[in-house]
Amino acid sequence: MHQSTIPVLDLSRFQHDKDAFVADLGAAYQAWGFAGITHHGIDTVVIRDALAASAEFFSLPDAAKKQYFYDNGGTRGYTPFGTEIAKNATFVDMKEFWHVGRDITGTPPFPQLTANVWPIEVPAFKPAMQALFIALDRMANELLQAFALFLGEAEDYFLNRVQWGNSILRPLHYPPITDPSLPNVRAGAHEDINLITLLVGSEQEGLEVLSNTGEWTGISMIEGTIICNVGDMLQRLCNHRLPSTTHRVVNPKGPAGKISRYSIPFFVHPNPDMSLDALPQCVSAENPKRDEAILAHDYLMQRLREIGLVK
Template sequence: MTKASSIASVSLAASETDPEGFARELGQSFERYGFAIIADHGIPADLIARAEEKAKAFFALPDAAKRAYHIPGGGGARGYTPFGIETAKGATEHDLKEFWHIGRALAEGHPFKAAMADNIWPSEVESFKTTFLELFAAFDKAGGRLLSAIARHLGLAPDFFEDTVRDGNSVMRLLHYPPVSPEASGVRAGAHEDINTITLLLGAEEAGLQLLDRDGEWLPVSPKEGELVVNIGDMLQRLTNNVLKSTSHRVVNPPPERRGHSRYSMPFFLHFRPDYLIETLPGCVSDERPNLYPEPITAHDFLMQRLREIKLV
């Protein structure tokens, strides 16, 4: 518990007043844990509350109404993914969750249209579309500020990541973990690493999220109300030759007194643009740290490879 409390809780506002200090503190937490906790992230509290209300309203719909928005063969990229489908890489039990995906809205004729599907929207929940497009934009802005600090930490120009994520294949997930029965054989989310560049998560105040520390110990991740949990994804791990590690994490089942309660959260998976070539940064390679990823790969090819592993395609 003591070690978990040392995961950096830093104010994103400090990135404006002390950009070097903020980047150093954030980078040190990422290098040690792969995670950080971010206060003053700029996503309005009233928008978060509105989004939580809309998500709960959708998940409360009858199963048949929700399943009408499931796209068979779509890999869960947009719309609804029912309970009992996603399975952590290497796991035998499916996760105990259902979710909804919202992606970037692209103009007609955009070159990334082939890789990024159109959004779909439920008609049953009023202002669902406007609320979540607004939240997507707010997540996107906060993510860009964090990437600027990560670039500083790596000794790169602060704007290094701007082009890498421009019109990137980012996805916002609305998650519902239903109440857990005593007979449940799986866990809410099995141990896994995220595929993307960085993940920004709202809603982790409800206990259950844990990270696997480098010492082999599972540590709770416990932000204060309204704070963001941010973690490194596999794409950034690969780009930085494991300087920034993508840490295994999971969502464990609640104690008996909380098993009758649902858990809701909203992660934003910030992605590189589909055609970005993930090629190890020269500054992250040395005699002591040889290149672990000598073969470059596009962000889209990497994503599809990983989606197959977790049984979404």
């Protein structure tokens, strides 16, 4: 395993140097499936407030946290340690998390868009997470415009395909692994299910990406950068032109391995009724169609069963 800096993209260029930015985005994601995004317009205060509220919640006694653990497949509220497991993994992930969904007023257009729940013990949690959700949702839509152009679609291709997506903000807590009998992995090797993921938080080491040469590459987090990676849904849509790269979180060596890790990924989902069938222009004699057509919600449920969130 070696340390590396993944490609870094300046999102502000999309507004004044669109063609060049889209070309750079395509090259970065075809090579890595991951990139760091700078000049994204999200105030660091919004991120810090969300991380602080997250740490405050996870410091609560287990009994207080578990009152927000519902039999809902992990769609909203709290999920305790020992629940989620990476596909084909032997050990469960060493993490606890909370799920925040899209706030909907009135009757939602899809039943998957259930109401959020909030911990009353941490008053700052709700406004902090709502602010971060809105900011990341806006950023994701801009990035999806660039992805659409790279894939040969109109810039607004995703506009009416994600506005009711069941996107999830997931405040995460990875405790230090102090039991020598356990593997040194906080989150097992996996690929994300959704279209794209935006990751804020934890600037300590631990995130590793499986490079196209088969090596685990430690990602050095650059302060103020938000990491964005391609998920399986976008990989299916583009017929694997852009890879959904395998990644994991390990317990870092030295002092960093003796403290908790906090991060907040934002999983961007399409509308439940969106087809994930490969775009015609992404299928060719050199790159024949690899996956069968499936609706986004059906694919999501299939994957949630595989990782243990839905029984």
